[in-house]
Structure formats: structure tokens, C-alpha cells
Amino acid sequence: MTTDPNTLLNDMFRAAVTSALPAACVPAHLPEPPKGRTVVVGAGKAAASMAKAVEDHWKGPLSGLVVTRYGHNVPCERIEVVEASHPVPDAAGEEAARRILELVGTLGSDDLLLCLISGGGSALMALPAAGLTMADKQAVNKALLKSGASITEMNCVRKHLSAIKGGRLAVATKARVVSLVISDVPGDDPSVIASGPTVPDPTSFADALAIIDKYGIEAPESVMRHLTEGRDETPKPGDPRLSDARMVMIATPQMALEAAAEVARKAGYEPVILGNALEGESREVAMVHAGIARQVVEHNQPGRAPCVLLSGGETTVTVRGKGRGGRNAEFLLALTVALDGLPRVHALAADTDGIDGTEDNAGCITGPDTLARAAAAGIDAKACLRNNDGYSFFAGVGGLVTTGPTLTNVNDFRALLIEAP
Amino acid sequence: MTTDPNTLLNDMFRAAVTSALPAACVPAHLPEPPKGRTVVVGAGKAAASMAKAVEDHWKGPLSGLVVTRYGHNVPCERIEVVEASHPVPDAAGEEAARRILELVGTLGSDDLLLCLISGGGSALMALPAAGLTMADKQAVNKALLKSGASITEMNCVRKHLSAIKGGRLAVATKARVVSLVISDVPGDDPSVIASGPTVPDPTSFADALAIIDKYGIEAPESVMRHLTEGRDETPKPGDPRLSDARMVMIATPQMALEAAAEVARKAGYEPVILGNALEGESREVAMVHAGIARQVVEHNQPGRAPCVLLSGGETTVTVRGKGRGGRNAEFLLALTVALDGLPRVHALAADTDGIDGTEDNAGCITGPDTLARAAAAGIDAKACLRNNDGYSFFAGVGGLVTTGPTLTNVNDFRALLIEAP
Numbered sequence: 001m002t003t004d005p006n007t008l009l010n011d012m013f014r015a016a017v018t019s020a021l022p023a024a025c026v027p028a029h030l031p032e033p034p035k036g037r038t039v040v041v042g043a044g045k046a047a048a049s050m051a052k053a054v055e056d057h058w059k060g061p062l063s064g065l066v067v068t069r070y071g072h073n074v075p076c077e078r079i080e081v082v083e084a085s086h087p088v089p090d091a092a093g094e095e096a097a098r099r100i101l102e103l104v105g106t107l108g109s110d111d112l113l114l115c116l117i118s119g120g121g122s123a124l125m126a127l128p129a130a131g132l133t134m135a136d137k138q139a140v141n142k143a144l145l146k147s148g149a150s151i152t153e154m155n156c157v158r159k160h161l162s163a164i165k166g167g168r169l170a171v172a173t174k175a176r177v178v179s180l181v182i183s184d185v186p187g188d189d190p191s192v193i194a195s196g197p198t199v200p201d202p203t204s205f206a207d208a209l210a211i212i213d214k215y216g217i218e219a220p221e222s223v224m225r226h227l228t229e230g231r232d233e234t235p236k237p238g239d240p241r242l243s244d245a246r247m248v249m250i251a252t253p254q255m256a257l258e259a260a261a262e263v264a265r266k267a268g269y270e271p272v273i274l275g276n277a278l279e280g281e282s283r284e285v286a287m288v289h290a291g292i293a294r295q296v297v298e299h300n301q302p303g304r305a306p307c308v309l310l311s312g313g314e315t316t317v318t319v320r321g322k323g324r325g326g327r328n329a330e331f332l333l334a335l336t337v338a339l340d341g342l343p344r345v346h347a348l349a350a351d352t353d354g355i356d357g358t359e360d361n362a363g364c365i366t367g368p369d370t371l372a373r374a375a376a377a378g379i380d381a382k383a384c385l386r387n388n389d390g391y392s393f394f395a396g397v398g399g400l401v402t403t404g405p406t407l408t409n410v411n412d413f414r415a416l417l418i419e420a421p
Numbered sequence: 422m423t424t425d426p427n428t429l430l431n432d433m434f435r436a437a438v439t440s441a442l443p444a445a446c447v448p449a450h451l452p453e454p455p456k457g458r459t460v461v462v463g464a465g466k467a468a469a470s471m472a473k474a475v476e477d478h479w480k481g482p483l484s485g486l487v488v489t490r491y492g493h494n495v496p497c498e499r500i501e502v503v504e505a506s507h508p509v510p511d512a513a514g515e516e517a518a519r520r521i522l523e524l525v526g527t528l529g530s531d532d533l534l535l536c537l538i539s540g541g542g543s544a545l546m547a548l549p550a551a552g553l554t555m556a557d558k559q560a561v562n563k564a565l566l567k568s569g570a571s572i573t574e575m576n577c578v579r580k581h582l583s584a585i586k587g588g589r590l591a592v593a594t595k596a597r598v599v600s601l602v603i604s605d606v607p608g609d610d611p612s613v614i615a616s617g618p619t620v621p622d623p624t625s626f627a628d629a630l631a632i633i634d635k636y637g638i639e640a641p642e643s644v645m646r647h648l649t650e651g652r653d654e655t656p657k658p659g660d661p662r663l664s665d666a667r668m669v670m671i672a673t674p675q676m677a678l679e680a681a682a683e684v685a686r687k688a689g690y691e692p693v694i695l696g697n698a699l700e701g702e703s704r705e706v707a708m709v710h711a712g713i714a715r716q717v718v719e720h721n722q723p724g725r726a727p728c729v730l731l732s733g734g735e736t737t738v739t740v741r742g743k744g745r746g747g748r749n750a751e752f753l754l755a756l757t758v759a760l761d762g763l764p765r766v767h768a769l770a771a772d773t774d775g776i777d778g779t780e781d782n783a784g785c786i787t788g789p790d791t792l793a794r795a796a797a798a799g800i801d802a803k804a805c806l807r808n809n810d811g812y813s814f815f816a817g818v819g820g821l822v823t824t825g826p827t828l829t830n831v832n833d834f835r836a837l838l839i840e841a842p
Contacts, residue, residue: 148803150761187719254720273722278712279759284705291699291734298608299675301694302723313712338700340571382569 003267005417009348009365011267012260012308012415013401017352019259020182020251020410022046026053029250031178033060036110039175040064040079041100043093043125044118044194045353046182048074048081049407051116055079065103066116067096067124072407089126094134097127097164107175115169115177119184119409121194127163129226136220137161140212147215151192156203157211158195159234160227166191166201166234170245177245183252184409186277186313190247198245200237205230253277253312256352256410264308269417272303274311277411282315282327283334283385289416290338293345296418305344309416323389326357328412332364332399333390335416336371337381343368344419352413354406356391362403363413364394373397424688426767426838430786432688433681433729433836434822438773440680441603441672441831443467447474450671452599454481457531460596461485461500462521464514464546465539465615466774467603469495469502470828472537476500486524487537488517488545493828510547515555518548518585528596536590536598540605540830542615548584550647557641558582561633568636572613577624578632580616580655581648587612587622587655591666598666604673605830607698607734611668619666621658626651674698674733677773677831685729690838693724698734698832703748704755704806706736710837711759714766717839726765730837744810747778749833753785753820754811756837757792758802764789765840773834775827778812783824784834785815794818 018024040054040062047066052074055062064079069086084093104113128137140161144154159166170177179198181190191199209227212219219227235242253276261271274292278285292309295301303309315327325333328349339345350356350363374381374397384393394400439445461475461483468487473495476483485500490507505514525534549558561582565575580587591598600619602611612620630648633640640648656663674697682692695713699706713730716722724730736748746754749770760766771777771784795802795818805814815821 187715273716273720275709275712275716275722276720277715278709280705280708280712281702284701285709287701288696288699288706288709291696291701291732294608294698295694295696299694299697301696311712 005346005367005419006365008267008269009346009415009417010401012263013348013350013413015259015263016256016413017403017406017408019256020352020408021406022050022053022408025250026050026180027057029180029248030054030057031112034110034112034176036108038062038112038114039103039107040066040114040116041104042066042116043121044182045069045072045120046118046408047116047121048072048076050118050180051076051079051081054114054116065096065100067093069120069124072405074407084124086120086123089123089134093124093126097125100125101127101164101169101172104169104173104175107173109174111175113173113175113177115179115198117179117194117197118182119193122165125164125194125197129161129163132161132222132226136223140217140219140223143217147217149211149215153211155192155195157208159201159203160205160208161223162195164197165195167196167199167242168234169197171235171241179247180250181247182408182410183249184411188249188252199247200239200242201234202237205233251408251410253410256413257310257312260310260413260415268306270303270307272307272309274309276312278311278313280315282317282330285315286331286334287338289414290335293339293416293418294342297342297344305418306420307418311414312411314411317388319388321387321389323384323387323392324359325389325391326351326359328356328363329390329394330388331414332366333381333385333393336366337385341368341371344421345416347416348401349412349414350401352406352411353409354403359391360402361391361400363401364390364399365401366399370397370399426788426840427786429688429690430767430769430836430838431822433684434769434771434834436680436684437677437834438824438827438829440677441773441829442827443471443474443829446671447471447601448478450601450669451475451478452533455531455533455597457529459483459533459535460524460528461487461535461537462525463487463537464542465603466490466493466507466541467539467829468537469493469497471539471601472497472500472502475535475537486517486521488514490541490545493826495828505545507541507544510544510555514545514547518546521546522548522585522590522593525590525594525596528594530595532596534594534596534598536600536619538600538615538618539603540614543586546585546615546618550582550584553582553643553647557644561638561640561644564638568638570632570636574632576613576616578629580622580624581626581629582644583616585618586616588617588620588663589655590618592656592662600666600668601671602668603829603831604670605832609670609673620668621660621663622655623658626654672829672831674831677834678731678733681731681834681836689727691724691728693728693730695730695732696734699732700734701736703736703738703751707752707755708759710835711756714760714837714839715763718763718765726839727841728839732835733832735832738809740809742808742810744805744808744813745780746810746812747772747780749777749784750811750815751809752835753787754802754806754814757787758806762789762792765842766837768837769822770833770835771822773827773832774830775824780812781823782812782821784822785811785820786822787820791818791820
């Protein structure tokens, strides 16, 4: 039995996405209903679809409020869904965050607070600490982004300007807290995803001040006062208020790759997972992937053909041209050029959220004859690559992969399939 | 028994280089002496050290002439060694090429012509076809380099402007031809290494003209006439004059990686060869390597720790700063920054020719404590990386790897060692 490479690539991508769909990954992780009330809160691009999955499978009464991105709504019956702005926060998200904090404050020790956390939650559920404004926070944020500070450093500062991040949501309630988390960050660090509203924070006001100082951030007067006064510190690891809180990773980039690997294995292909969090400039990351695929073709390393190389993570595109397409189109076009028609190698790259950049495709698919088909259609692959025009290239050769928004996100999915000789 | 990671990394690099040293790889591949004379010719950065290895092990009379790069000489007794310019050809190389062609023309069918080919041979043994000048060839070369033509296309044109490339050396003699080749090119294509002076050429004058036309190359009048007249075509695959010619790859990037892999295996580390010809911008290639190492640490994929990730090939550096260091220093500094002190991961990157760029080191070595040691010494890793200053960084932390010129070249060597948990 021979599997068509394109079919297998699409099946693997579908398996990766499916593993992260709330309908698939939420039900098995729902806790036992409490003696008291159950309240659902949450934030992130998958918040509404997670809420829907809870509603569909929860036995017993339920209410709550979640915030998702504009356009990512899924109608729920018992849980209110609010839409807000991402990546730049807006008043809708701030108001929702305030209401969520109030809501969890009404719960008692017999109650259950179910938190649904996914990527984007930090911006969607932004709430400045008392005495600060959203404008204050954003000024610091902007300066941090330009400063060269690491993500860890930026998060430390953010958590100390927020009323809800860094475990503050969890300590605002007396209820038992269970967080279900869909990760889109390298390493799946729960204190990073949506800035960890229910997770202890090892960093302090003093750390935040040191970072402001280290990078010479010109912070507003109110921010400096807030950090210096250092009232209402985030809960630290070991804080008894969080001793009962549970955190479950229900979907991660690694789980998605493992789901794809299982599809490959069943089809008789050796899966080789290179990494679930590969980063770098898309076209350069593509050249490395091409080199590894060539090594499989020529030396059966690091896997024996038939074989599938899998990787996740988020590449970046330095835009120099005026073309269309997201980072997966860019990756796959660069890969196609680098492979230069190498026989036996097919590949798919797509965003598991279903949207590659700002286009209508999730990603693209390529094979040994793609360059020839492009040439026949009068499409110059190298010129498209120079112009960051991956979308047009794959549209022209019939290589777009389209799913529509999946309402979940475990980052990018890349698969290179190398047929047997 | 625990092996020190630094020792093991250095042992692997030494094994990789040793596998490619002419003293190690030439003797086993020497053919039987002929009834008649034995003449040695050759060109490349390893030509003199290859000639010396032949002299040291050849039973019987011997003479010959090889061309190597300035500074790459090794004193020989019976084989004359000429030094010439690389990568831009000079009159010394042209004169040597002319003498080599004359010399091989004096041989008869009982004689043996031993050709010693290594990287750089194309420039070192450049000889324009009759009616053309070196200036003509260089004008076309320059235009090709700017045109966006592929290496394959450039080689096609070059072979049709040469008196010696593309198999012409081999058809200029009646002797039996045996070529010993050290490869520094991706895919080890013998028609690419030193432009394949003893290997049939599948391309034609018509192909060369089509390429000139395709890229709108403004070639000198004499070149256009030469290509259009199309006299003295290169020998094609199947040409009876080459039916007796033998070509032996005696050292390649893959063999070097396999030699390192064997050292790893003996030390109890699983070797994972990612690719022998990985290309791309050094710092981006480093980010991908860092991501794969992290995957080993977190998920024992694509190899189970203790494990060594190996790769070869030549990365590139887009110079933006004013610092010092070659592509391996740049790779390793970017890797160090990307790993951010990740425990259990050590790495070495070096050029097998013993010279990383234009400095005195072959490469560098790094480990989990390198960033901390740099910080303690007041060295800012990220600032060094922005300034392309890998050499200064590793000089400052005592991480330079120095071998001196090895007089061979199988491209870059990279090893990431991940200790057991």
C-alpha cells in the first residue's frame, strides 16, 4: 500500500491541529464537579472554543466569562464570551478583565474556578495595577520591546504592572483553581502563557526595577512610583494560597508533532521530530531543513527513508519585498528553491491557527515537481522569494493549504516527507 | 567512566580533520604502479600535502607538478609544487596549468597520470581556451556572480571558456587517469570540485550560450565568438577517451562526520548526523541547531542523550558590524546566546582547514557556563554578536580552538554535545 505524499502530509497536519482542538483536548481533562458553584473564566485566542468544549461536556451547573480575540467567538449558552483586541489591548479587554477579577472574588472554598488559558491571553485580559493606566503600561511595553530585553525580563516587568498577571487572578479567589492551558510558547512555560494569571511568579518588584534600570527604560512617573513602593507583590512559588491550584497542559506544540508522528508511523514512515520550538529567519530555517532532507535522501540520516522530518515553533520574516504571504509560505518557498526539484522530497508548512500571516490560507504544500510547474506557468520562484511573495507563488502552482481559522493555536507545523528510494 | 565534554568535542573535531588529511586518506587509494611512467599533477588547497603523501608511499619512480595556494606549500622531493593565487587566478596558476597540460600530453598508454584534486583547484589551475585571455574569463565570471545564475550554470559557462576544465585535462593524455579527490562541495559532485578537469561534462557550448542569454551577461566579443563557434567541445559522459579514467573520493565532509560519529559512539554518545552540507546565515543556522539541542534535552529527540548532533557544510555571514571572526565563531556565538546557558549542552564549531575566516583560530568551543563567564569578564555576548565579533568573545572566555592550517579541507565541522540528564 502506497500513501500519496500529499495526502499523508495533509493527514499529518490535520492530526496536529486536531490534537489541539478544544473539542478534542478539553473533555478528558475536566475535573470533578465541586460541592459548590463552578465558574469558568479565561482568555486567549482559543478561549471561546475552549468554553464551548466545557459547556458541551460539563455535568452540572456552570457560568462564567471569557475573553477572546475579535473574530474568534464561538456562541456559548452559559458562559459569556467577550471579544477584545490583540495584540494591542483595548478597553473591551480591560473591562472584561475587571469583571473577571470581581467574579472570582465572589467564590468560596467549596467552589471551582476553571481557567481556560491560551496564547494571546496576556493582551486580551490586560488590567493595570491600581494607580496605573493602560497608557502607562503600554508606554513601558513599547520601550521594553525596543530595548533588547529578553522575553523573561519583559514578562517580569509586565507582571508587576498588572492586577491580574503573575498568579494574581488565582489569589483573588477562595475557590479551588484548575487551569487548562493550550501552549503556543517555546518550552510551554505556564508562567509565560498569557503571563501566567494562575501560576506563581518567582520574580519581584526589585527585579522589575533592576530591568528598568538595566535597559535605561524611561518609564512614566506613576510606574516608577508603583514599582518602588512595591505593594501587593505577586504570589511566589510555595505560596499557600496556590497550593491547591492545578495546571494542566492540554495541548502543546510537542503533542501536536507527536500526533503527526503517529500518523506517519502508521503509514510506514519513520518520524523524526527535530524540535517543537525552532526559531529563526524563515528562509534560513528553510535552508537548514532542506539540508537535513538532502541528508536523508543521500545517507538515510537522521532518519531512514521513507521518513518524515517534523518541526514546530515560530519563524520570523524580515520583509524586504512587497509580496503576499505569511512565514509558512516564505519558509516553504525558500525550501522549494533550496531543494531545487530534489526527487522524493515533499513538504507542508502551515500555522495551526489556520491563518498564515494575514492571508486566507493556513499554509502551503510543495513537492519535487513544484518548481517545474511554476516555470511552466511563467512563475519565477527566486523572484517571488526576493519579493516575499510566497502566497502568490503557491496560489499560482495550486499549493495553498486552506482550513479557515481553527480557533486553537499550538504554533507552526512543518513536515518534510522523504519517500523511499 | 565519564568523558569530559570539551575533551570529547575536541577529539571528534580532531577525528574529522584527520580523516581528511592526505597522509591518512591518500595511501590506501594509490593504484598499482604502471608498466610505464607515473606522473602526478594536481591543483587545490590540499595539492601539496596530497603530493607529499603520494611521494611518501609510492613504490617506484615518480615525477610531476601540482599547484597549490600561496602559503599552502609542503616541500616535496620528486613532485614540483607551484604556488598560485586563490580565489582570483594569477599568472603563476595559468603558467602552471599550461605546463601541466603539456606534461600530460607527453604520456603514452603504458603510463599512469595521477591527478590530485581538492577545493580551490579551479582558480589555481585556470587556463583560458585558445583565443581567450584571463581577462575575458574574469569579466564573464564577475558578471555571472552578480547575475543570480546557479553554481551549475556558472560552471557550465566556465568549462566552455577553459582549456583544462570539464574533462579536458583527461582527454589531453593517452595515459590511464586516476583521480584522487578531496571534496569540499555539497553533494561531492566530482564535476564541480575544481571544475572537474578529469570528469565528463554533460553540458554543451549551446547550454553555455543559453545561460549567457538568460541572464543578459555582457560578454566580451572574443567570448561570444568562442562560444558561438563551439570548437573543441568538452568530453561527454560515455566518451571512450574517458572510459578508463577512475575517480576516487578519498575524503568528504560526510566521511569526516562519520569519523567524528565513531568517536562519539565509542564514548557512549549517540551520534545524530543532521547533514553534511547545511547552508544559511550562520546566526540563523545556529538558532535552528539550538532548537534541536533543546529538543534533545527536553524530549530525547531526534537523539537520546547522551547524544551528539553533527553537521557540516558552509554557513555564510552577512557582515554588519566591525568585529573579528569567521563563520564558525559567528555560529557558535549565536548558538551560545540562543541556548542562554541551557544545562548539559556543549558545542564546537570549526573549519576543517584550520582557519576560520581570516583569524588564527580554526573555531571555537562553548558550554553552559560560557555566558556566565563572559558576563563575569564584562563581555556582552549580544553586543559581540551584533558586531560580528565572535573571535573577541571567545578569545575573552578562553574558547578559541586553534590548530593552524591543516592543509586539507572538507568544509565546516559542527558538533553539539548533550550530556545525559
